[in-house]
Amino acid sequence: MPGExxxxxxxxxxxxxxxxxxxxxxxxxxxxxxxxxxxxASGFSIDNAIQVGVDNPGDPYPMSVGCLxxxxxxxxxxxxxxxxxxxxxxxxxxxxxxxxSDIDLxxxxxxxxxxxDTNCIVSCRVRSVRNIKGFALPPHCTRAERxxxxxxxxxxxxxxxxxxxxxYHRVKDEDCDSALSGSLxxxxxxxxxxxxxxDWPDARGVWINEKKNFVAEINHKDHVNLMSIEKGGNLCKAxxxxxxxxxxxxxxxxxxxxxxMRNSHLGYIASCPGGLGTGLRIEVxxxxxxxxxxxxxxxxxxxxxxxxxxxxxxxxxxxxDVINLDSVGVSEVELLRTVVDGIRFLIGxxxxxxxxxxxxxxxxxxxxx
Numbered sequence: 216m217p218g219e220x221x222x223x224x225x226x227x228x229x230x231x232x233x234x235x236x237x238x239x240x241x242x243x244x245x246x247x248x249x250x251x252x253x254x255x256a257s258g259f260s261i262d263n264a265i266q267v268g269v270d271n272p273g274d275p276y277p278m279s280v281g282c283l284x285x286x287x288x289x290x291x292x293x294x295x296x297x298x299x300x301x302x303x304x305x306x307x308x309x310x311x312x313x314x315x316s317d318i319d320l321x322x323x324x325x326x327x328x329x330x331x332d333t334n335c336i337v338s339c340r341v342r343s344v345r346n347i348k349g350f351a352l353p354p355h356c357t358r359a360e361r362x363x364x365x366x367x368x369x370x371x372x373x374x375x376x377x378x379x380x381x382x383y384h385r386v387k388d389e390d391c392d393s394a395l396s397g398s399l400x401x402x403x404x405x406x407x408x409x410x411x412x413x414d415w416p417d418a419r420g421v422w423i424n425e426k427k428n429f430v431a432e433i434n435h436k437d438h439v440n441l442m443s444i445e446k447g448g449n450l451c452k453a454x455x456x457x458x459x460x461x462x463x464x465x466x467x468x469x470x471x472x473x474x475x476m477r478n479s480h481l482g483y484i485a486s487c488p489g490g491l492g493t494g495l496r497i498e499v500x501x502x503x504x505x506x507x508x509x510x511x512x513x514x515x516x517x518x519x520x521x522x523x524x525x526x527x528x529x530x531x532x533x534x535x536d537v538i539n540l541d542s543v544g545v546s547e548v549e550l551l552r553t554v555v556d557g558i559r560f561l562i563g564x565x566x567x568x569x570x571x572x573x574x575x576x577x578x579x580x581x582x583x584x
Contacts, residue, residue: 340498
Protein backbone atom coordinates (compact mmCIF):
# COMPACT_ATOMS: atom_id res chain seq x y z
CA MET A 216 0.00 0.00 0.00
CA PRO A 217 1.12 3.58 -0.57
CA GLY A 218 2.92 5.27 2.27
CA GLU A 219 1.54 8.12 4.36
CA UNK A 220 0.09 10.88 2.19
CA UNK A 221 1.33 14.44 2.63
CA UNK A 222 -1.72 15.90 0.88
CA UNK A 223 -5.38 14.92 0.72
CA UNK A 224 -7.13 13.51 -2.33
CA UNK A 225 -8.96 16.82 -2.75
CA UNK A 226 -5.62 18.65 -2.84
CA UNK A 227 -4.16 16.17 -5.38
CA UNK A 228 -7.23 15.87 -7.63
CA UNK A 229 -6.13 16.92 -11.15
CA UNK A 230 -7.40 19.98 -12.98
CA UNK A 231 -9.47 18.50 -15.81
CA UNK A 232 -11.21 21.67 -16.94
CA UNK A 233 -11.52 21.81 -20.75
CA UNK A 234 -10.31 18.21 -21.03
CA UNK A 235 -11.98 16.03 -23.64
CA UNK A 236 -11.38 12.39 -22.76
CA UNK A 237 -13.32 9.50 -21.28
CA UNK A 238 -11.03 9.67 -18.25
CA UNK A 239 -11.88 13.31 -17.61
CA UNK A 240 -15.59 12.55 -17.79
CA UNK A 241 -15.42 9.53 -15.47
CA UNK A 242 -12.88 10.58 -12.84
CA UNK A 243 -14.89 12.43 -10.22
CA UNK A 244 -13.28 13.57 -6.96
CA UNK A 245 -15.12 10.78 -5.15
CA UNK A 246 -13.83 8.08 -7.52
CA UNK A 247 -10.32 9.51 -7.29
CA UNK A 248 -10.46 9.49 -3.49
CA UNK A 249 -11.46 5.83 -3.38
CA UNK A 250 -8.93 4.74 -5.99
CA UNK A 251 -6.00 6.77 -4.63
CA UNK A 252 -5.10 4.39 -1.81
CA UNK A 253 -4.88 1.34 -4.06
CA UNK A 254 -1.94 -0.14 -5.96
CA UNK A 255 -1.42 -3.27 -8.00
CA ALA A 256 1.18 -5.82 -6.87
CA SER A 257 3.74 -4.18 -9.19
CA GLY A 258 3.09 -0.73 -7.66
CA PHE A 259 0.86 0.84 -10.33
CA SER A 260 -1.46 3.57 -8.98
CA ILE A 261 -4.48 5.52 -10.21
CA ASP A 262 -2.22 8.57 -10.64
CA ASN A 263 -0.01 6.50 -12.95
CA ALA A 264 -3.10 5.42 -14.88
CA ILE A 265 -4.52 8.91 -15.50
CA GLN A 266 -1.34 10.91 -16.07
CA VAL A 267 -1.42 10.56 -19.87
CA GLY A 268 -4.88 12.13 -19.92
CA VAL A 269 -3.96 14.85 -17.45
CA ASP A 270 -1.05 15.86 -19.69
CA ASN A 271 -3.12 15.78 -22.90
CA PRO A 272 -6.52 17.56 -22.90
CA GLY A 273 -7.60 15.81 -26.12
CA ASP A 274 -10.30 16.73 -28.62
CA PRO A 275 -14.10 16.35 -28.53
CA TYR A 276 -14.05 13.97 -31.52
CA PRO A 277 -12.68 11.45 -31.80
CA MET A 278 -12.52 11.47 -28.03
CA SER A 279 -9.38 9.97 -26.53
CA VAL A 280 -9.46 7.43 -23.71
CA GLY A 281 -7.09 9.42 -21.49
CA CYS A 282 -5.74 6.61 -19.31
CA LEU A 283 -3.53 3.53 -19.44
CA UNK A 284 -3.18 0.26 -17.55
CA UNK A 285 0.19 -0.67 -16.09
CA UNK A 286 -0.38 -4.39 -15.79
CA UNK A 287 -3.09 -7.01 -16.16
CA UNK A 288 -4.13 -6.50 -12.54
CA UNK A 289 -4.95 -2.82 -13.15
CA UNK A 290 -8.34 -3.69 -14.63
CA UNK A 291 -9.33 -5.46 -11.39
CA UNK A 292 -7.76 -3.14 -8.79
CA UNK A 293 -9.21 -0.03 -10.44
CA UNK A 294 -12.32 -1.74 -11.84
CA UNK A 295 -14.67 0.96 -10.55
CA UNK A 296 -12.78 3.47 -12.70
CA UNK A 297 -11.87 1.36 -15.74
CA UNK A 298 -15.37 -0.15 -16.02
CA UNK A 299 -16.80 3.33 -16.59
CA UNK A 300 -14.18 4.06 -19.24
CA UNK A 301 -14.83 0.77 -21.03
CA UNK A 302 -18.60 1.25 -21.02
CA UNK A 303 -18.29 4.77 -22.43
CA UNK A 304 -15.64 3.86 -25.01
CA UNK A 305 -17.12 0.56 -26.20
CA UNK A 306 -20.77 1.32 -26.89
CA UNK A 307 -22.23 0.40 -23.49
CA UNK A 308 -20.20 -2.75 -22.68
CA UNK A 309 -21.14 -3.57 -19.07
CA UNK A 310 -19.03 -4.98 -16.21
CA UNK A 311 -21.35 -8.02 -16.27
CA UNK A 312 -20.81 -8.71 -19.99
CA UNK A 313 -18.40 -11.25 -21.41
CA UNK A 314 -16.37 -10.65 -24.53
CA UNK A 315 -16.96 -12.83 -27.59
CA SER A 316 -14.36 -14.04 -30.09
CA ASP A 317 -14.87 -15.47 -33.57
CA ILE A 318 -12.29 -15.83 -36.35
CA ASP A 319 -14.21 -18.42 -38.39
CA LEU A 320 -13.12 -17.48 -41.92
CA UNK A 321 -16.05 -19.33 -43.49
CA UNK A 322 -18.29 -16.56 -42.14
CA UNK A 323 -16.71 -13.89 -44.36
CA UNK A 324 -16.87 -15.76 -47.66
CA UNK A 325 -19.80 -13.63 -48.79
CA UNK A 326 -18.02 -10.31 -48.30
CA UNK A 327 -15.76 -10.58 -51.34
CA UNK A 328 -13.31 -7.85 -52.36
CA UNK A 329 -15.33 -5.95 -54.96
CA UNK A 330 -16.54 -3.02 -52.87
CA UNK A 331 -13.88 -0.62 -54.19
CA ASP A 332 -14.94 -0.24 -57.81
CA THR A 333 -13.95 3.44 -57.72
CA ASN A 334 -10.37 2.77 -56.52
CA CYS A 335 -10.90 4.97 -53.49
CA ILE A 336 -8.98 2.63 -51.20
CA VAL A 337 -5.21 3.09 -51.03
CA SER A 338 -4.38 0.30 -48.60
CA CYS A 339 -5.72 -1.61 -45.62
CA ARG A 340 -4.28 -2.99 -42.40
CA VAL A 341 -5.50 -5.38 -39.77
CA ARG A 342 -3.60 -5.10 -36.49
CA SER A 343 -3.99 -6.49 -33.01
CA VAL A 344 -2.24 -6.28 -29.64
CA ARG A 345 -0.98 -9.29 -27.74
CA ASN A 346 0.58 -8.92 -24.29
CA ILE A 347 2.51 -11.66 -22.53
CA LYS A 348 1.19 -12.88 -19.22
CA GLY A 349 3.33 -12.30 -16.12
CA PHE A 350 4.93 -9.02 -17.17
CA ALA A 351 3.98 -5.38 -16.60
CA LEU A 352 2.68 -3.51 -19.64
CA PRO A 353 4.83 -0.90 -21.48
CA PRO A 354 3.56 2.07 -19.42
CA HIS A 355 4.96 0.46 -16.25
CA CYS A 356 7.43 -2.32 -17.08
CA THR A 357 11.04 -2.36 -15.88
CA ARG A 358 14.03 -2.52 -18.25
CA ALA A 359 14.58 -6.17 -17.40
CA GLU A 360 10.94 -7.01 -18.08
CA ARG A 361 11.02 -5.22 -21.43
CA UNK A 362 14.14 -7.11 -22.49
CA UNK A 363 12.69 -10.46 -21.45
CA UNK A 364 9.46 -9.71 -23.34
CA UNK A 365 11.58 -9.00 -26.42
CA UNK A 366 13.36 -12.35 -26.10
CA UNK A 367 10.15 -14.32 -25.58
CA UNK A 368 8.27 -12.59 -28.42
CA UNK A 369 11.07 -12.83 -30.98
CA UNK A 370 11.68 -16.49 -30.10
CA UNK A 371 7.99 -17.23 -30.81
CA UNK A 372 8.08 -15.23 -34.04
CA UNK A 373 11.23 -17.05 -35.21
CA UNK A 374 9.24 -20.30 -35.20
CA UNK A 375 6.59 -18.97 -37.60
CA UNK A 376 6.43 -21.00 -40.80
CA UNK A 377 5.46 -20.73 -44.48
CA UNK A 378 4.46 -17.18 -45.56
CA UNK A 379 5.15 -15.92 -42.04
CA UNK A 380 8.87 -16.64 -41.97
CA UNK A 381 10.81 -13.45 -41.34
CA UNK A 382 13.50 -11.59 -39.46
CA TYR A 383 13.71 -9.34 -36.42
CA HIS A 384 15.22 -5.84 -36.71
CA ARG A 385 16.06 -3.90 -33.54
CA VAL A 386 15.36 -0.18 -33.71
CA LYS A 387 18.97 0.53 -32.73
CA ASP A 388 20.35 -1.63 -35.57
CA GLU A 389 21.62 0.16 -38.68
CA ASP A 390 19.48 -1.91 -41.05
CA CYS A 391 16.19 -1.23 -39.28
CA ASP A 392 15.25 1.92 -41.25
CA SER A 393 16.04 0.29 -44.59
CA ALA A 394 13.96 -2.75 -43.64
CA LEU A 395 11.00 -0.50 -42.88
CA SER A 396 10.52 0.61 -46.47
CA GLY A 397 7.39 1.15 -48.52
CA SER A 398 4.19 0.98 -46.48
CA LEU A 399 5.92 0.10 -43.20
CA UNK A 400 6.18 2.89 -40.66
CA UNK A 401 9.28 3.51 -38.57
CA UNK A 402 9.02 2.94 -34.85
CA UNK A 403 9.69 6.21 -33.05
CA UNK A 404 8.99 7.52 -29.54
CA UNK A 405 7.43 10.71 -30.94
CA UNK A 406 3.84 9.49 -30.84
CA UNK A 407 4.18 7.76 -27.47
CA UNK A 408 3.48 9.18 -24.00
CA UNK A 409 6.62 9.47 -21.91
CA UNK A 410 5.70 6.45 -19.78
CA UNK A 411 5.88 4.24 -22.88
CA UNK A 412 9.02 5.73 -24.43
CA UNK A 413 11.31 5.27 -21.43
CA ASP A 414 14.84 4.04 -22.32
CA TRP A 415 14.16 4.31 -26.05
CA PRO A 416 15.22 2.38 -28.15
CA ASP A 417 16.19 -0.34 -25.66
CA ALA A 418 14.49 -3.69 -26.46
CA ARG A 419 12.31 -2.24 -29.22
CA GLY A 420 12.13 -3.58 -32.72
CA VAL A 421 10.05 -4.87 -35.59
CA TRP A 422 9.77 -8.37 -36.99
CA ILE A 423 8.98 -8.49 -40.73
CA ASN A 424 8.11 -11.48 -42.88
CA GLU A 425 9.84 -11.97 -46.23
CA LYS A 426 6.90 -10.60 -48.24
CA LYS A 427 6.66 -7.54 -45.98
CA ASN A 428 2.92 -7.99 -45.52
CA PHE A 429 2.97 -9.33 -41.93
CA VAL A 430 4.71 -7.33 -39.23
CA ALA A 431 5.11 -7.52 -35.46
CA GLU A 432 6.07 -4.39 -33.50
CA ILE A 433 7.80 -5.26 -30.21
CA ASN A 434 7.54 -3.15 -27.03
CA HIS A 435 5.93 -0.13 -28.64
CA LYS A 436 2.45 0.59 -27.26
CA ASP A 437 2.02 -3.02 -26.15
CA HIS A 438 4.30 -6.05 -25.90
CA VAL A 439 3.46 -7.19 -29.44
CA ASN A 440 1.40 -5.56 -32.18
CA LEU A 441 0.67 -8.01 -35.00
CA MET A 442 -0.17 -6.37 -38.33
CA SER A 443 -1.29 -7.65 -41.75
CA ILE A 444 -0.86 -5.20 -44.64
CA GLU A 445 -2.46 -5.16 -48.08
CA LYS A 446 -2.22 -2.61 -50.88
CA GLY A 447 -5.55 -1.72 -52.44
CA GLY A 448 -8.95 -2.65 -51.05
CA ASN A 449 -8.81 -6.41 -50.49
CA LEU A 450 -9.55 -6.14 -46.78
CA CYS A 451 -10.70 -9.75 -46.50
CA LYS A 452 -7.29 -10.94 -47.71
CA ALA A 453 -5.54 -8.83 -45.07
CA UNK A 454 -7.96 -10.12 -42.42
CA UNK A 455 -7.42 -13.76 -43.41
CA UNK A 456 -3.64 -13.36 -43.24
CA UNK A 457 -3.95 -11.72 -39.82
CA UNK A 458 -6.16 -14.52 -38.47
CA UNK A 459 -3.70 -17.21 -39.54
CA UNK A 460 -0.64 -15.27 -38.35
CA UNK A 461 -2.10 -14.28 -34.97
CA UNK A 462 -3.18 -17.87 -34.30
CA UNK A 463 0.27 -19.19 -35.25
CA UNK A 464 1.99 -16.65 -32.97
CA UNK A 465 -0.11 -17.67 -29.97
CA UNK A 466 0.60 -21.34 -30.60
CA UNK A 467 4.37 -20.85 -30.85
CA UNK A 468 4.26 -18.66 -27.73
CA UNK A 469 2.50 -21.39 -25.76
CA UNK A 470 5.05 -23.99 -26.93
CA UNK A 471 7.68 -22.07 -24.93
CA UNK A 472 5.55 -22.16 -21.77
CA UNK A 473 4.20 -18.60 -22.13
CA UNK A 474 0.75 -17.24 -22.84
CA UNK A 475 -1.06 -14.01 -23.69
CA MET A 476 -3.08 -11.87 -21.29
CA ARG A 477 -6.73 -12.71 -21.79
CA ASN A 478 -9.91 -13.27 -19.75
CA SER A 479 -13.58 -14.04 -20.40
CA HIS A 480 -14.80 -10.54 -19.51
CA LEU A 481 -12.35 -8.23 -21.30
CA GLY A 482 -10.89 -10.56 -23.92
CA TYR A 483 -7.30 -9.70 -24.83
CA ILE A 484 -5.72 -7.26 -22.38
CA ALA A 485 -4.17 -4.07 -23.75
CA SER A 486 -2.33 -1.10 -22.26
CA CYS A 487 -5.08 1.22 -23.50
CA PRO A 488 -8.71 0.37 -22.65
CA GLY A 489 -9.54 1.27 -26.23
CA GLY A 490 -7.67 -1.83 -27.41
CA LEU A 491 -9.30 -4.47 -25.20
CA GLY A 492 -11.45 -7.36 -26.39
CA THR A 493 -10.37 -8.47 -29.83
CA GLY A 494 -7.41 -6.10 -29.57
CA LEU A 495 -8.25 -5.49 -33.23
CA ARG A 496 -7.88 -2.33 -35.29
CA ILE A 497 -9.05 -2.60 -38.89
CA GLU A 498 -7.69 0.39 -40.81
CA VAL A 499 -8.62 1.40 -44.34
CA UNK A 500 -6.76 4.26 -46.00
CA UNK A 501 -9.30 5.85 -48.30
CA UNK A 502 -9.63 8.90 -50.56
CA UNK A 503 -13.02 10.52 -50.05
CA UNK A 504 -12.27 14.26 -50.45
CA UNK A 505 -15.85 15.48 -50.89
CA UNK A 506 -17.34 13.42 -48.08
CA UNK A 507 -14.45 14.23 -45.75
CA UNK A 508 -15.33 17.92 -46.08
CA UNK A 509 -19.07 17.36 -45.71
CA UNK A 510 -20.51 18.93 -42.57
CA UNK A 511 -22.13 15.62 -41.54
CA UNK A 512 -19.01 13.46 -41.97
CA UNK A 513 -18.37 13.01 -38.26
CA UNK A 514 -22.03 12.15 -37.71
CA UNK A 515 -21.80 9.49 -40.44
CA UNK A 516 -18.77 7.94 -38.76
CA UNK A 517 -20.46 7.86 -35.35
CA UNK A 518 -23.52 6.13 -36.80
CA UNK A 519 -21.30 3.57 -38.52
CA UNK A 520 -19.23 3.02 -35.33
CA UNK A 521 -16.10 4.17 -37.13
CA UNK A 522 -13.56 6.93 -36.65
CA UNK A 523 -11.28 8.72 -39.09
CA UNK A 524 -7.76 10.02 -38.69
CA UNK A 525 -6.04 12.28 -41.14
CA UNK A 526 -2.93 10.79 -42.72
CA UNK A 527 0.53 12.29 -42.32
CA UNK A 528 1.33 12.22 -46.04
CA UNK A 529 2.66 15.63 -47.07
CA UNK A 530 0.44 17.51 -49.49
CA UNK A 531 -2.44 15.01 -49.29
CA UNK A 532 -5.44 16.28 -47.36
CA UNK A 533 -7.90 14.13 -49.31
CA UNK A 534 -6.94 10.86 -47.64
CA UNK A 535 -7.86 9.55 -44.21
CA ASP A 536 -7.61 6.30 -42.26
CA VAL A 537 -11.02 4.88 -41.35
CA ILE A 538 -10.90 2.58 -38.30
CA ASN A 539 -13.36 0.52 -36.26
CA LEU A 540 -14.39 2.29 -33.06
CA ASP A 541 -15.27 -0.74 -30.94
CA SER A 542 -13.26 -3.82 -30.02
CA VAL A 543 -14.94 -5.20 -26.88
CA GLY A 544 -18.20 -7.15 -26.93
CA VAL A 545 -18.06 -7.73 -30.69
CA SER A 546 -16.18 -10.51 -32.43
CA GLU A 547 -13.42 -10.22 -35.01
CA VAL A 548 -15.77 -11.31 -37.81
CA GLU A 549 -18.41 -8.79 -36.71
CA LEU A 550 -15.82 -6.00 -36.71
CA LEU A 551 -14.74 -6.89 -40.24
CA ARG A 552 -18.36 -6.72 -41.40
CA THR A 553 -18.81 -3.36 -39.67
CA VAL A 554 -15.80 -1.90 -41.47
CA VAL A 555 -16.64 -3.43 -44.88
CA ASP A 556 -20.25 -2.21 -44.70
CA GLY A 557 -19.07 1.20 -43.51
CA ILE A 558 -16.51 1.58 -46.29
CA ARG A 559 -19.13 0.62 -48.88
CA PHE A 560 -21.43 3.30 -47.47
CA LEU A 561 -18.69 5.95 -47.48
CA ILE A 562 -17.73 5.17 -51.08
CA GLY A 563 -21.40 5.33 -52.11
CA UNK A 564 -21.74 8.76 -50.51
CA UNK A 565 -18.57 9.99 -52.22
CA UNK A 566 -19.90 8.91 -55.61
CA UNK A 567 -23.18 10.76 -55.02
CA UNK A 568 -21.34 13.91 -53.99
CA UNK A 569 -19.16 13.69 -57.11
CA UNK A 570 -22.37 13.76 -59.14
CA UNK A 571 -23.63 16.76 -57.12
CA UNK A 572 -26.15 14.57 -55.35
CA UNK A 573 -27.60 14.92 -51.86
CA UNK A 574 -26.69 12.35 -49.21
CA UNK A 575 -28.94 13.51 -46.36
CA UNK A 576 -31.49 10.74 -46.96
CA UNK A 577 -28.73 8.13 -46.98
CA UNK A 578 -27.34 9.43 -43.69
CA UNK A 579 -30.76 9.65 -42.08
CA UNK A 580 -31.40 6.01 -43.01
CA UNK A 581 -28.49 4.91 -40.82
CA UNK A 582 -29.43 3.69 -37.36
CA UNK A 583 -28.09 5.94 -34.63
CA UNK A 584 -25.55 4.09 -32.50
